[in-house]
Amino acid sequence: MKKLIFLSLLAVTGFAHAVPNVWQSSYAQGFSEYSIQDTKGNTLWVTCNDGAGDDYDHSVRFQTPKKSYENSDSKYPLTFLLDGKSKVAASASTKWRNGANAWYEFSQGISKAKKIDVYLNNKKVTTMTPTPNSIKSVAKHIATCNAMF
Template identity: 40%
Template sequence: MKKTLLGFAILSMTTIANAVPNVWEKFDEKGVLVYAISDTKNTTLRVICAYAMPESYDHGVYVDIGNNQISNSLSKQPLSFLVNGSKPSTPTGVTSTVSGSVEWDKITSSFSTAKRIDVYLNNKKITTFNPIQSSMNNIKSLKNCKSRLND
C-alpha cells in the first residue's frame, strides 16, 4: 500500500494556520508541493503533490477543520468536492489505481482553474472556497502533478 504524506501534511498545517481566506498558497517542502486555501472559519483544503518522492509515497487531498485532519482512503471516502457547480469528485486517496488516477487527474485539473469549490463531508456541505483571482497563479502548476499510475 502506498504511503501518504501525513508528516508533510501535518507540517504544512502550522504554516497555513494564519493564511488569508480564499487565497491559494503554494509551499515546496523537500520534494513535496503543498497547495492550500483556507476559509474564514479555520477550515483548510490542502492538496499534496509528491513530485520528488519515491513511488511508495502518494499524492493526497486533505481538509483540516480546526485540529482535525480528514482525507479519503481506498476503503473510505468521506470527502467529496463540487467544483464550479459541475459533477462531484471524490478522490480515493490512492493515485496508483485506474479509478484513483482518473479522480486525481480530474480534481487537480479542476482545482487549478476553480472559481468555487464546495467541500462535502459525508454528503454534508461543510464549506465553500471562492479563490481570489490574483492567487490562481499559485495553483496553476497543480494540473501538472500526474497520478502515480501516469508517472
C-alpha cells in the same frame, strides 16, 4: 513586555492564519504543497509528490480547527463540488486505474475552480472562493501533478 512576548510567540508558533480564499504553496522534501483556507479557519491541503520517491503518493486533506479528514481507496468522506457543476473525490492512492482517474478529475478541476464547495459525508461544510490571481499564479500548478499510475 507581555505584549512583546505574546507577539513573539505568535510569530514563532505560526499561530497567524493565512488570508482566506487565497491559494498558497510551498515545497519541501520532494513535495509541493498547496493550501487554501476559508474564513472559519478550515484548510484544504493538496500535496503533490514531485520527487519524493515512488513510495509516496499525492494526497488531499481537509482540516478543521479540531480534526483532519482524508479519503481512502474505499471510503470517500470528502467530496468537492467545483463551480457548481463538477463533483470530484480524490482517492487516497493514484497508483491504480480508478484512483488515477479520480486524481486526474480532481487535479484538473481544482486547479481552475472559482468556487469550491466542500462536503464531508455528503454534508456541505464550507465554500471557498479562490481569488483569480491565486488561481492563475498558484492553483494552476496542481494540474501538472500527474497520477502515479
